[in-house]
Amino acid sequence: MTKRNSSAKKITKPAAKKPPARRSPRVELDGESAVLAKIAAMPEPYRSMGERVHAIIKASAPALTPKVWYGMPAYARDGKCICFFRADKYMTLGFTQDANLFADGGPMQPSSFALSDLTADEEARIAEIVKKSVS
Secondary structure, three states, X not given: OOOOOOOOOOOOOOOOOOOOOOOOOOXXXXXXXXXXXXXXXXXXXXXXXHHHHXXXXXXXXOOOEEEEEOOEEEEEEOOEEEEEEEEOOOEEEEEOOOOOOOOOOOOOOOOEEEEOOOOHHHHHHHHHHHHHHOO
C-alpha cells in the first residue's frame, strides 16, 4: 500500500464566473404615484380614509413632497419625513421628530393618532396639525 503525501497542495480550478444578477422589472414610481399606489392597495375603509388624508395633507401643506417611507405613504420636507400614515388594525397618522409639533408651546404633544373614522372635525384637526408641523 502506498502512502499519500499529505503535504502535497491541492490544485483547484478557479470558480466559474456567475452571470450578472438580473434587475427586477419593477418600475420606479415618482413619489406621488408611489403614495397613490400604496393607498390604492389598502383595504376598505382604509383606502377611502387614506385618499382623504392624502388630500388634506396636500392641501394643508403643499410644500411637503409625497414619498413612500418604510412602506407607508409619507410626506417630506427637504428629504426628511414629516408625517406618515398606515393601515393596520386601524388607520394611524404619525409625525416624526422632524415635525414642528411644539410650535404652540407645551412640554408634551401627541405624535400619532389612531383613526377609526374621518368626520369633518377630524379632517379639520388633521389640517391644523399638519400646518403646525411644517411651520
